[in-house]
Amino acid sequence: MEFDFKGKNVVITGGNSGIGFAAAKAFAQNGANVAICGTNKDKLDKAVEKLKEFETWIYSDVCNVGDSKQLLKFADDCEEVLGGIDIWISNAGFMPFSKIVDTSEEMWNDLFNVNVKSVYIGAKIAKEKMAKGGVLINASSFASIMPSVNTGVYAATKAAVTSLTKTLASELAPLGIRVVGYIPGLIATDLNAINIENNGYKLLESISARKFGTAEDIANGILFLASDYASYITGTCLEISGGKFATQNPKAAWEL
Numbered sequence: 001m002e003f004d005f006k007g008k009n010v011v012i013t014g015g016n017s018g019i020g021f022a023a024a025k026a027f028a029q030n031g032a033n034v035a036i037c038g039t040n041k042d043k044l045d046k047a048v049e050k051l052k053e054f055e056t057w058i059y060s061d062v063c064n065v066g067d068s069k070q071l072l073k074f075a076d077d078c079e080e081v082l083g084g085i086d087i088w089i090s091n092a093g094f095m096p097f098s099k100i101v102d103t104s105e106e107m108w109n110d111l112f113n114v115n116v117k118s119v120y121i122g123a124k125i126a127k128e129k130m131a132k133g134g135v136l137i138n139a140s141s142f143a144s145i146m147p148s149v150n151t152g153v154y155a156a157t158k159a160a161v162t163s164l165t166k167t168l169a170s171e172l173a174p175l176g177i178r179v180v181g182y183i184p185g186l187i188a189t190d191l192n193a194i195n196i197e198n199n200g201y202k203l204l205e206s207i208s209a210r211k212f213g214t215a216e217d218i219a220n221g222i223l224f225l226a227s228d229y230a231s232y233i234t235g236t237c238l239e240i241s242g243g244k245f246a247t248q249n250p251k252a253a254w255e256l
Contacts, residue, residue: 003223006031009082013037013065013118014092016047018189022215023089023222028054030223035078037063057082065092066113068121075125085129087226089137090122095191100152108153115157123168126177133176135226138165140181140237142244162237169235178234180225185241187213205251208243
């Protein structure tokens with residue numbers, strides 16, 4: 001399967017590291033013009049330098065996606081610089097560790113602003129700027145399927161993203177816009193670094209493939225969802241988890 005995104009303009013929020021950067025690199029490798037944003041300018045500049053090796057347009061800007069004014073301005077700038085938007089990927093998000101009842105109201109609001117409101121604003125951007133159709137891709141999480149103690153609020157935000165993705169697929173279908181999502185399992189990125197370092201072997205016991213995923217694994221799935229190969233796929237989220245909890249006891253297969 002070969003991907004060709006020449007002439008396509010792709011915007012990825014949170015594209016300066018982890019899954020977002022892996023996706024940005026994959027799209028650029030396959031000919032797309034790419035715009036990324038993040039809150040850390042140093043990381044953003046380093047990401048852009050790495051992406052410059054590809055013969056495509058690369059645009060970046062600092063943006064807090066939880067602030068609708070900043071996100072809308074970033075979208076306007078992307079449209080102006082790239083000449084349009086064909087694929088919008090709401091990837092940015094964060095995951096603090098706290099029990100639900102111990103989560104401050106400020107943290108609750110920040111989580112829902114970044115993880116959920118940005119998806120809502122991304123959909124409004126897609127409606128406004130994809131006059132000829134396009135693809136809207138949202139980042140969910142395995143936590144939306146099976147939440148965990150200490151990350152319950154994060155799980156709630158990702159469950160909301162999965163639900164929004166389904167409804168948006170119907171609402172935006174008359175405009176020729178497909179809406180899909182991706183559900184990463186336990187991926188070896190900075191977001192999960194401490195958890196993997198402290199609990200690595202135990203975490204592997206729930207994964208059928210018996211290995212952690214990489215950012216590139218998720219990027220490949222995102223490329224597929226954005227491509228014409230997925231032209232009849234909308235209103236669903238692709239789980240990319242190595243078969244995490246595909247059965248109640250996946251470790252048993254490795255113990256035979």
